[in-house]
Amino acid sequence: MNITATVLLAFGMSMDAFxxxxxxxxxxxxxxxxxxxxxxLIFGAVETLTPLVGWVMGVLANKFVLEWSHWIAFVLLVFLGGRMVIEGLREGDEEASPPQRHGFWLLVTTAIATSLDALAVGIGLAFLQVNIIATALAIGCATLIMSTLGMMIGRFIGPLLGKRAEIVGGLVLIGIGAQILWAHFHG
Structure with a gap:
């Protein structure tokens, strides 16, 4: 795989995290x-590890992982997104300020859910002559850049949406999960 293909793959894999x-x-x-x-950094680290794990799994047992990865991603993203929507709909003090930061494990779980496609890519890469370390690092770096940029874009969108921002964020995660499932069945 040449450098152009690697860069395109890396940024393509980072879009869910973005x-x-x-x-x-x-x-x-x-x-x-x-x-x-x-x-x-959290999203990038997870996105670096998942193609490596996928590559190892591809070498060991590719059929099972390919059959279930889309369902695992879908369930995780719908769960996390549904949780965000419910929190956004809860009656509460509308003037209460939103949190200053997300918990580490919430970010890790979200990162895992959005990186399961990279796991599947890693499985596919196990059957090609690629430098898996360089490819995984490229995916991780692209995700680091895109996730950081996404958070800063969200910074400006959040005040416009107010409490509805959590609902919109949850719907985005559910949409990503639905898109993963749709792509699997209609891709």
């Missing part, structure tokens, strides 16, 4: 760049 981080940024109260970078 969309999710826009939603995450919108639900926070004006996240600082340090919080955006923290989110980007």
């Amino acid at each position: 969309a999710a981080s826009i939603g995450k940024g919108a639900t926070l109260h004006k996240p600082k760049f340090s919080e955006a970078l923290r989110t980007g």
Whole structure:
């Protein structure tokens, strides 16, 4: 795989994380760049590891993983998105300020859910002559950049949406999950 294909693959794999981080940024109260970078680092690290795990799984047992990865991603994203929608719909103090940062494990879970497509890509790469380390690092770096950028875009969208930002963020995650499932059945 040449450098152009690797870069295109890397940024293609980062799009789910980009969309999710826009939603995450919108639900926070004006996240600082340090919080955006923290989110980007978490998403990027997970997105670096998943193609490596996928590559190993592809070598060991590709059929099972390919059959179930879309369902795992769908369930995780719908669960997380549904949780965000419910939180956004809850009656509460409308003037209460949104959180300053997301919890580590919430970000890791979201990152895993949005990176399962990279796991499937890693499985496919197991059957090609590619440098899996370089490819995984490219995917991770692209995700770091795109997730950090997504959080900063969400920073500006959040104040416009108010409490509805959490609902929109949840719907984005559910939409990503539905798109993964749709692509599997109609791709």
